[in-house]
Amino acid sequence: MAIPRIVIVGGGAGGLALATRLGHTLGKRKRAEIVLLDRNATHVWKPLLHELATGILNSTMDEVDFRGHSSAHGYRYQRGSLSGLDRDNKTLNLAAILDEDGEEVLPERTLTYDYLVLSLGSVSNDFGTKGVAEHCHFIDSPLQAKAFQRDMINTFLRYTDPTLREHTTLSVGIVGAGATGVELAAELLDVTRLLNAYGVTDVDNNQISVHLIEAAPRILPALSERISQTVHKELDELGVKIHVETAIEEAKEHQLVTKDGVVIKTDLNVWAAGIKAPDFLADLGLSVNKKNQVCVEQTMQSVDDTSIFAMGDCASCPQEDGSTVPPTAQAVRQQARVLADNLGKALEGKPLKPFKFRNKGSLVSLARYDAVGNLMRSGASRGLFLEGWLARNAYASLYRMHQVSIHGVPRTGLTWVVDKLNRYLKPRMKLH
Incomplete structure (x- = not known):
């Protein structure tokens, strides 16, 4: 008799931690086959992407190779992207994999499951703002982070020649003053110092303007007011130009236009305002909210299908007080532990444990x-x-x-x- 197969879609912080734990508790003991599906061959911890974007993080040293990791931890890795779901036959449709030249490496194929876990994380939400997709960088993946780093270094290089400069000072606009935007702003000032020290550019911190733009009344709106005020003061002393209660109407080449009609001149734009789950989740036939997050019970089971689970940023998991689990690294780490236990209980036909988030x-x-x-x-x-x-x-x-x-x-x-x-x-x- 074939052992049950648990497929985890997404090798981010939660998905990889879950696959590792299940590989040890179920995979190595032949109680279940654990399969991790991800479009990338390696894993980089998402909270470090702003460091990858500025070159502080060396991805070749900090990334985890799924193939090597899977062989050591009792699960199986498959490279692919989820394109469809057949719940009646418990089958996943996987898109074809193409190489850098657009040539097909692997064709479209299917993958069966007994239990499915969606751990696809989140992407930036541009709220349909005009010009953002064309004129702003996103930092949701290692590929995007590296693209920003290339553009950043090229921009600094151009400023070594006065005839190639767009403005008198090198200006970076960061839309969204959550944790990513705040941390990126500070990293950019540190990187300016390093690029100057390494002889890449003559630009120093007195010749760079970092604009941190937030629609809410204060930066870090999801955190306590004391943290927000302290960080605001620190950034202000570093020279970051902070714009609160400022919504962006349109992004243009070398410009950000606010809803009040103010034009902020920029050389680089980064969009880090708000998150949502990947759009294709809304097409899988599962109940989702306005942010494309899969609606789940407190056990992390889909409200539509008890054999499908969702965790992390791509899930809307309710709590007893009426709130939902926040999209944070500590939350998905806690969810991975509970979900690993719940999947073991599901195989044994035992009741599942509700997830209770504990804010540390x-x-x-x-x-x-x-x-x-x-x-x-x-x-x-x-x-x-x-x-x-x-x-x-x-x-x-x-x-x-x-x-x-x-x-x-x-x-x-x-x-x-x-x-x-x-x-x-x-x-x-x-x-x-």
């Missing part, structure tokens, strides 16, 4: 300059406010926790040692 706090990194946040006890309304060295180390530990979930403690410890050595052996910034 929030941390925001401001590159090498600072970090700000708070750590909260489970169930507490107030937490410990952190800033400076302690906050920076707490922020760094978030990535180590992710590494532990996919590599285990021994390998994560060795990786930490290698990272420390590389800080002395390699340049701090990747320039290509």
Whole structure:
């Protein structure tokens, strides 16, 4: 008799952690076949994409190869993109895979499942704003992050020749002052210093304007007011130009136009305002909300099909107080643990456990300059406010926790040692 197959679509933080855990508890024990499906061959932790975009993160050192990882952790990796779902026959339709020249590498095909987990993350939501798709960078994937880095370095290079400059100062517009926008703004100022030190450009922090634009009354609107005010002050002292209660009407080449008609001149634009689940989720025949998130029960099962689960940013998971689970790294890490247990229980025909999100706090990194946040006890309304060295180390530990979930403690410890050595052996910034 064939063992049941659990297919996880999406190898982001939640999907990879879930596949790893299930590979150990079910895959290696032959209780189930675990399959991880992803369009990419490697994994990069999404909260680090702003560092990849500025060259601070070297993706060749920090990315995880799915094939090598899967063979060591008891699951099977398949490369592909989900294009359709046949719930009656429990079959996934996979799109053809093309190479860089558009040649077909793998044809369209199907993949059967007994249990399906959707862990597809999120993408930026441009809210239909005119010109955004054409004139703004998005940083939702490693490919997009690397595209921004290439454009960023080329823009700095152009500013070495006064005849090629668009404006008197190099200007970057970042729309959206959530965690990604705030962290990117600080990283850009640090990168300017490094590019100047490496001789790439003569532009220094006095010759770059970073505009951080937010429609809400304050930056970091999803976090506490104390964190927001502290970060606002830090960025202001660094020289970031902060525009709150400012909505963008249109993006143009080298311009952002606000709804009040104000024109902000820019050389580079980044859109980091709002998120939504990938559009194709609305075409799978499952109930979704306005952000294309799959509607699930508190057990993370689809409201339409008990054999389909969704987690992370692509799921709308209710909580007892009427709220939904926030789209954060800590939430999807917690969901991966509970869902791994629930899938084991589902195989045994046992009742599933409802997911209860526990907010452990929030941390925001401001590159090498600072970090700000708070750590909260489970169930507490107030937490410990952190800033400076302690906050920076707490922020760094978030990535180590992710590494532990996919590599285990021994390998994560060795990786930490290698990272420390590389800080002395390699340049701090990747320039290509």
